[in-house]
Amino acid sequence: MKTAVIGSTGYGGVELIRLIEGHPHLELAMLVSTSQAGERLSRAYPHLQHLEYTFQELDVERISQETELVFLATPPGVSVNLTPQLRARGKMVIDLSGDFRLEDGRSYEAWYNRKAAPDRWLEEAVYGLSEWFAEEIRKADLIANPGCYPTATLLGLLPLLRAKMIDHRALIIDAKSGVTGAGRKVDQSLLFCEVNENLRPYKVDGHQHIPEIEQIAGRFCSADVKVRFVPHLVPMNRGILVTLYTPMLHKYAMTEVLSVYKEAYESAPFVRIVERGWPATKAVQGSNFCDIGVHVDERTGWITVLSAIDNLMKGAAGQAIQNANVRMGWPVETGLKGLPLVP
Known part of the structure; x- marks a missing residue:
C-alpha cells in the first residue's frame, strides 16, 4: 500500500x-x-x-x-x-x-x-485508540490518532471507569514526558542547559490534551468528566509516565482490580499489566507497548494507576501504524514487533 x-x-x-x-x-x-x-x-x-x-x-x-x-x-x-x-x-x-x-x-x-x-x-473522524475503538477504526477513512498523554492516561483509566469502580469526579493526573514530546523545534526552554538536571511543570493552567481525555472518559461513564491534569518535562529524550490518583467507590481487593485490567486487555498485545515492580519509561523505550501497574491503598480508599509509554511510538507513530493495521485487517502487531531498547 x-x-x-x-x-x-x-x-x-x-x-x-x-x-x-x-x-x-x-x-x-x-x-x-x-x-x-x-x-x-x-x-x-x-x-x-x-x-x-x-x-x-x-x-x-x-x-x-x-x-x-x-x-x-x-x-x-x-x-x-x-x-x-x-x-x-x-x-x-x-x-x-x-x-x-x-x-x-x-x-x-x-x-x-x-x-x-x-x-x-x-x-x-474516528478516535484511534485501537484497544477500545477497533470496530469503528475498521470502517474509518479518517482516523484521529490520540495524543501521547491521552493514550497513556486513557489506557490506564478506562478499565476502571467501565467497571464503575472509581469516582469520575475526582481524577488527578500527574504526567511526565521526555523532551521529544515538545517536537523538533528551536526553543530556548528546550535547550540542553535549560532541560538538563531540571524537572519542571508546564501548562499548569490548562493543557490542550485535557478536553481529549475528558471527552473519551465521559463516553465510559455517561457523565461530564473533569480531570486535574498537570504535565512535567523531564530531561530524557523519550517516554511518558502517567500517575493517576482516584478514589474507589467501594472497597476492592487488589485481585479484583487486577482482574478488571486483565479482562480489558486480554486481547491487546501491546498492553502489559505489570504485577511485579512498577512501570518505567525505559521498559517500553522504542516499542509500541504500554505498561500499566495499579496499587490499591486500603488506608485511604484510593487507587493509584501508573502507565508508561514511548511518546513517539505508542504515543504517536507506533499507534498510527497500529491503526493502519486495524483499518486494513492486517494482524495488529504487523511491523510493530520490535522489542524495547535496553540499555
Missing part, C-alpha cells in the same frame, strides 16, 4: 519512516516537507543516509495520484486544511495532530486557539 508522510522532518515523522520501512504491507512513496522540499532525507537525519529519499513539495493532487494512505505528522492547524482536500479525493488519512480528536469544534478553538475543521469532517 503506497503511503505518504506529510511533516516528515519532525520526530513523529521520522519515526513513521522507520516503521514503514520495516512494514511488509506499506511502501513509502512520498515524503513531504514544506520547510525542506528538494533536500535529501539524510540532510535532516544523517542516520538515514542509506535511504534514497528526497523531500517533496506539498502538492495535494500529486499525493492523491501517487498514494493510497496519508499520514499527517504536522503541527496543529495544518491538517484542518489538508485533510478535507485529501478526503475529497478519496484518500485514507491518519492524522497525528490534534485537529480531529475533539468532536466539538468550539472546544477545539477554545483549547487550541485555532479555527476548527468543518463539522462534516469532525463527524467523520
